[in-house]
Amino acid sequence: MISRPAAVALAAASNRPAALALAAALTRTAVGALRAKAPGGRGRWERENYAGRTVGLYAGPATATVAALAAARVHPAAGLAVAAAGACGAYDDVAGAHDPRRGFRAHLSALRGGEVTSGAVKLFGISAAGLVAGAFLEKRVVDKVLAGVVIAGAAHFVNLVDVRPGRAAGSVVAFGVPGMLRAGPGGELAAATVGAAAAVLPADLGERGMLGDTGAHALGAALGVAVVAGNGRAGLLAHAVAVVAAAGYGDRVSGIARSLPRRRSGAPCDPGRFRHAPGDPTRSE
Numbered sequence: 479m480i481s482r483p484a485a486v487a488l489a490a491a492s493n494r495p496a497a498l499a500l501a502a503a504l505t506r507t508a509v510g511a512l513r514a515k516a517p518g519g520r521g522r523w524e525r526e527n528y529a530g531r532t533v534g535l536y537a538g539p540a541t542a543t544v545a546a547l548a549a550a551r552v553h554p555a556a557g558l559a560v561a562a563a564g565a566c567g568a569y570d571d572v573a574g575a576h577d578p579r580r581g582f583r584a585h586l587s588a589l590r591g592g593e594v595t596s597g598a599v600k601l602f603g604i605s606a607a608g609l610v611a612g613a614f615l616e617k618r619v620v621d622k623v624l625a626g627v628v629i630a631g632a633a634h635f636v637n638l639v640d641v642r643p644g645r646a647a648g649s650v651v652a653f654g655v656p657g658m659l660r661a662g663p664g665g666e667l668a669a670a671t672v673g674a675a676a677a678v679l680p681a682d683l684g685e686r687g688m689l690g691d692t693g694a695h696a697l698g699a700a701l702g703v704a705v706v707a708g709n710g711r712a713g714l715l716a717h718a719v720a721v722v723a724a725a726g727y728g729d730r731v732s733g734i735a736r737s738l739p740r741r742r743s744g745a746p747c748d749p750g751r752f753r754h755a756p757g758d759p760t761r762s763e
Contacts, residue, residue, distance in 0.1 A: 493666065494658050494665050494666055494668075494669035495669070497548065497666045497667075497669040497670040497673065498658070498669040498670065498672055498673035498676075499673060500670070500673070501544050501545075501548060501669070501670035501671070501672075501673030501674045501677070502673035502674065502676055502677040503677075504544050504547075504674075505537075505540050505541055505544045505673070505674045505677035505678060506677050508536075508539070508540035508543060508544065509534075509536045509537055509540045509677070509678065509681075509687075512536040512539065512540060513534060513536050522535075523535050523536060531685050531686075532686075533685060533686060533687060533688055534681070534686060534687045534688075535571075535687070535688060535690055536687060537678040537681065537682065537687045537688060537689050537690075537693055538564070538567070538568070538571070538688070538689050538690040538691075538692030538693035538694075538696075539564070539568070539692055539693075540674075540678070540693075541674045541675065541677075541678060541689060541693040541696060541697055542560070542561065542563075542564030542565075542567075542568075542692050542693055542695075542696035542697075543561075543564075544670070544674045545560050545564075545670070545671055545674055545696045545697055545699070545700035546558075546560040546561040546564065546696065546700075548666075548667050548670035548671065548674075548700065549667060549699075549700050549703045551663060551666070551667065552615070552663045552664070552667055552703055552704075552707050553611070553614050553615055555610060555611045555613075555614035555615070556611050556614070556615060556629075556703040556706075556707075558607070558610075558611070559607040559608055559610065559611035559629055559699055559703065560696050560699045560700045560703065561696070562603060562604065562606075562607035563604045563607060563608075563630075563633045563695040563696050563698070563699035564692050564693070564695060564696030564699075565603075565692075566599065566600040566603040566604050566607075566691075566695060567600065567637070567690065567691030567692040567693070567694060567695035567696065568690075568691070568692040569599060569600065569603075570597060570599070570600045570691050571690045571691045571692055600691070600695075604630050604633050604634070604695060604699070605626070605630045607629075607630070607699075608625075608626040608627070608628075608629035608630030608631075608633070608699065608702065609622075609623070609626030609630070610626075611625070611626065611629055611703065611706075612624070612625030612626030612627075612628075612629060612706065613626070615703075615706050615707070616706070618711075620711070621711055621714060624711070624714040624715060624718045625706040625714060627718040627721065627722065628702045628705050628706055628714055628717045628718050628721060629699050629702035629703055629706060630699070630702070630721075631702065631717075631718065631720075631721025631722060631724070631725060632698045632699060632701045632702030632705065632717075632721055633694075633695045633696075633698035633699040633702060634695075634698065634721070634724075634725055635649075635698055635721055635724045635725070635731070636649055636650060636694045636695065636697055636698030636701070637691055637694040637695055637698065638724060638725075638728050638731045638732050638735070639731065639732065639735035640689060640690075640691075640694045640735075641732050641735050641736045642735065642736055642738070643682050643683050643684075643685055643688075644679060644682045644683040645735045645736075645738070646675075646682075646689050646693070646694040646697070647675040647676070647678055647679040647682050647689060647693075647697075648675075648679060648683075649735075650671060650672065650675035650697045650698070650701060651672050651675050651676055651679065653701060654668045654669075654671050654672035654675070654701055654704070655668075655672060657701070657704050657705065657708060658672065660708040662707065662708065663707045663708075664704045664705070664706070664707030664708025664709070665704075665708060667700060667703060667704040667707060668701065668704040668708070670700075671697055671700040671701055671704060674697065674700075675697055678693070702717075702721075705717050
């Protein structure tokens with residue numbers, strides 16, 4: 479999907495504007511390549527919403543790939559954590575398509591009953607990936623744990639707000655831009671993450687594409703890595719408290735995102751509900 483020279487070029491981006499522009503360009507290229515080839519057939523990658531609009535699913539894998547490459551510049555384990563977050567999201571997009579259960583409590587309740595849901599796989603998979611990355615990124619035990627919480631919690635937060643067109647990508651841009659003010663790897667990763675999200679935002683708002691859990695979790699995890707790379711213990715603690723609070727009030731967070739004014743395009747549309755879609759992006763689990 480992205481050639482080796484392109485990956486090398488991303489790794490060579492030595493400042494924030496270059497990282498942003500290059501990530502955006504690579505994301506557009508990846509989306510275009512997926513749209514042109516549509517591995518497995520168009521039916522796997524495109525869905526029709528209830529209003530009859532065709533929505534492409536190409537943005538998720540494209541943004542996840544670029545975000546993982548950018549995070550790998552901070553540390554290989556960070557790149558793997560972002561890739562794992564995207565992979566867990568992709569699994570839930572497919573395996574959890576028709577599961578009506580929503581939220582951590584429902585999936586943990588099912589687990590206590592002996593059933594492993596796709597949401598539970600995602601919960602534990604992303605959490606484990608975040609903690610492993612945190613262990614490599616920080617030196618002290620407390621900081622390792624806080625870093626893991628921030629990475630996994632940020633991945634979950636972006637998925638929480640992915641309830642309407644543009645909410646997830648828009649939140650990544652909104653929360654990523656302040657991180658670009660920091661010098662060093664954290665600022666560059668924030669810039670690359672913003673670039674990837676900004677590249678797909680117009681199609682998302684225009685109801686032509688969607689991130690799905692694949693893109694939402696990967697971009698969120700990348701933001702989390704950027705926070706870890708750019709903050710000390712006080713900053714990590716503050717961000718950890720914020721993402722844990724967001725998870726605890728997940729329904730309220732999703733409700734706020736859902737209530738924000740949304741784009742009007744001639745007819746009311748709730749593009750989060752698809753006919754035979756592989757995943758429901760209105761989910762907050």
